[in-house]
Amino acid sequence: MEIVKAKDVVFEYIRRDDEGEVVGITTAVDHVSLGIEKGDFIAILGHNGSGKSTLAKHFNAILVPEEGSVIVDGIDTSDSDKIWDVRQSAGMVFQNPDNQIIGQVVEEDVGFGPENIGVPTDEIWERVEKSLKAVGMYEFRKNSPNRLSGGQKQRISIAGVLAMKPKCIILDEPTAMLDPKGRKEVLEAVHELNKKEGVTVILITHYMEEVIDADKVFVMDGGKVVMQGTPRQIFSLVEDLKSLRLDVPQVTLLAYELKKKGLNLPDGILTTDELVENLLALKRN
Amino acid sequence: MSLIVDHISYIYDKDSGLPTVGLDDVSLSIPDGQFIGVIGHTGSGKSTLMQHLNGLIKATKGSIYYNGEDIYDKGYDLKKLRSKVGLVFQYPEHQLFAETVFADVCYGPGNLGLSKKDAELRAYDALRKVGFPEELIFTSPFDLSGGQKRRAAIAGVLAMKPEILILDEPTAGLDPKGRDEILGMIKELQQKEKMTILLVSHSMDDVAQYVDRIVVMNHGKVFLDNTPQVVFSHYKELEEIGLSAPQVTYIMHALSENGLDVKCDVTTIQEAAEEIAACFKNN
Numbered sequence: 001m002e003i004v005k006a007k008d009v010v011f012e013y014i015r016r017d018d019e020g021e022v023v024g025i026t027t028a029v030d031h032v033s034l035g036i037e038k039g040d041f042i043a044i045l046g047h048n049g050s051g052k053s054t055l056a057k058h059f060n061a062i063l064v065p066e067e068g069s070v071i072v073d074g075i076d077t078s079d080s081d082k083i084w085d086v087r088q089s090a091g092m093v094f095q096n097p098d099n100q101i102i103g104q105v106v107e108e109d110v111g112f113g114p115e116n117i118g119v120p121t122d123e124i125w126e127r128v129e130k131s132l133k134a135v136g137m138y139e140f141r142k143n144s145p146n147r148l149s150g151g152q153k154q155r156i157s158i159a160g161v162l163a164m165k166p167k168c169i170i171l172d173e174p175t176a177m178l179d180p181k182g183r184k185e186v187l188e189a190v191h192e193l194n195k196k197e198g199v200t201v202i203l204i205t206h207y208m209e210e211v212i213d214a215d216k217v218f219v220m221d222g223g224k225v226v227m228q229g230t231p232r233q234i235f236s237l238v239e240d241l242k243s244l245r246l247d248v249p250q251v252t253l254l255a256y257e258l259k260k261k262g263l264n265l266p267d268g269i270l271t272t273d274e275l276v277e278n279l280l281a282l283k284r285n
Numbered sequence: 286m287s288l289i290v291d292h293i294s295y296i297y298d299k300d301s302g303l304p305t306v307g308l309d310d311v312s313l314s315i316p317d318g319q320f321i322g323v324i325g326h327t328g329s330g331k332s333t334l335m336q337h338l339n340g341l342i343k344a345t346k347g348s349i350y351y352n353g354e355d356i357y358d359k360g361y362d363l364k365k366l367r368s369k370v371g372l373v374f375q376y377p378e379h380q381l382f383a384e385t386v387f388a389d390v391c392y393g394p395g396n397l398g399l400s401k402k403d404a405e406l407r408a409y410d411a412l413r414k415v416g417f418p419e420e421l422i423f424t425s426p427f428d429l430s431g432g433q434k435r436r437a438a439i440a441g442v443l444a445m446k447p448e449i450l451i452l453d454e455p456t457a458g459l460d461p462k463g464r465d466e467i468l469g470m471i472k473e474l475q476q477k478e479k480m481t482i483l484l485v486s487h488s489m490d491d492v493a494q495y496v497d498r499i500v501v502m503n504h505g506k507v508f509l510d511n512t513p514q515v516v517f518s519h520y521k522e523l524e525e526i527g528l529s530a531p532q533v534t535y536i537m538h539a540l541s542e543n544g545l546d547v548k549c550d551v552t553t554i555q556e557a558a559e560e561i562a563a564c565f566k567n568n
Contacts (some may be wrong), residue, residue, distance in 0.1 A: 015428070047460035048431040095458065150327045176458045177375075179326045179487045181527035206460050209532070245462030250490055250532040250554060257558035263565060272532065276539045279561065283545065 004036040026234035028054040031225035041194045041201045043211040046220035047245035060090040090168040091161030097153030107141040110159045131162035135189040151182025169199040208249045212270040236268035287314040292377035293347030307333040309505040320475045320482045322492035325502030339370035360363040371447030375454045381426035386437045394444045397503030411444035432463040493531040493552035514550040533557045
């Protein structure tokens with residue numbers, strides 16, 4: 001079953017001068033159609049300005065399409081009466097952890113969402129406990145968020161979304177401001193949610209390494225989806241990705257360079273283990 | 286001509302009930318023309334250290350010497366120091382404010398007391414050095430793409446003609462091509478303009494690719510200070526303090542452990558490719 005279904009979506013940003021006259025129109029999303037299967041781990045790649053964040057904002061009704069439609073868990077996002085239902089089904093985590101945390105104490109912050117929609121107190125505490133445990137932050141529940149690291153703060157943001165019991169979670173460059181350990185923590189937490197809780201994940205990132213375990217990758221350029229496939233299929237196309245201002249994981253790039261030097265390696269190698277195995281096999285022959 | 290950090294310590298909230306150690310007995314010598322990477326987990330003290338280098342924060346203990354002069358001496362011209370040691374903050378584009386890119390870049394040199402014409406010449410020169418598209422210099426900074434905004438913001442610091450340029454995560458949030466472009470531009474400033482560069486980064490791959498020397502910070506102390514080859518050979522210790530090594534390091538170690546005769550201390554893709562290919566040529 002498809003949890004998110006975009007059909008022919010168009011969204012334009014209109015620029016106006018001081019008098020309110022239209023001076024330019026940018027088509028940020030240009031007739032995009034795609035479907036995301038329930039329980040999948042999806043990645044969206046694309047250069048700055050390719051339209052990926054604008055598209056993602058359609059998945060929880062921060063934006064509604066000017067043409068076409070977006071259906072999230074069976075609800076049309078343009079139905080303004082159902083906007084809170086959409087946002088409950090699909091939660092969003094942004095780049096800067098400091099902009100998303102409002103509570104003075106971790107558990108208060110995580111409970112804020114459910115409290116807002118009138119969840120009974122006992123159930124709020126249950127949800128807070130479960131969400132914090134799911135991201136490995138339960139032991140910090142009484143802490144002040146200010147004293148946490150970037151990776152820990154991002155996991156609190158994710159717990160806050162989880163406490164709303166979403167079916168789908170959208171993460172817009174959640175690791176851009178984090179150190180290597182923070183990046184790893186956040187990604188592990190997200191993968192765990194996907195596998196154990198069956199939450200559909202939509203990850204937007206500029207780090208190619210974060211994408212290799214995704215079920216499917218969409219690549220955007222000029223507001224359109226220009227490539228889609230498994231990470232292996234996508235990362236086999238090294239030159240195509242580079243022409244879209246993107247890259248491939250370092251391991252894939254090294255394998256590609258070795259191939260150019262005449263080593264007989266398969267396309268789209270994604271992990272260190274794979275590359276090492278292939279090289280060792282080559283050495284034995 | 287150099288910057289010497291001599292046993293500095295810094296305590297946050299010294300007079301409150303909760304003093305926190307920001308820097309703990311840090312010493313560094315920064316000679317002219319080096320490209321230095323500064324790495325460390327969030328809260329390790331790297332940004333605090335950078336803010337000491339141009340006098341934004343004053344050390345609780347210790348001294349900093351710029352070209353032989355103690356910057357904490359009475360009467361030392363800190364304003365001049367700040368024009369010579371330029372600091373580009375994280376997300377510098379958030380600080381763009383003027384109506385046009387050109388006016389924004391002119392603002393700094395204008396404040397140095399230069400004539401309008403000299404300030405404009407410097408601004409123009411700085412925009413050229415960062416590779417900013419000439420046809421866009423009179424547009425509003427708010428109409429630019431992320432990568433262009435960042436170039437404009439870096440140009441604003443370059444227009445002060447610094448001898449040392451410190452950049453705090455200059456590529457955060459940029460796409461891969463944008464990252465390469467900004468880092469390539471910074472490398473050129475080092476090579477052509479002979480500027481000293483300090484690059485604070487969370488990307489081990491970027492650091493490995495561009496710098497001559499790496500300073501690793503941990504708990505306010507200098508944990509390691511050496512070439513990328515030596516620093517990344519300590520990859521297990523780096524992991525223990527919340528960092529990692531470039532992927533290349535892990536690949537080379539795995540190959541070596543499995544009996545392939547390759548050097549483990551290469552840190553870039555190009556070096557690794559040559560090293561591995563050479564090993565197969567002897568097959």
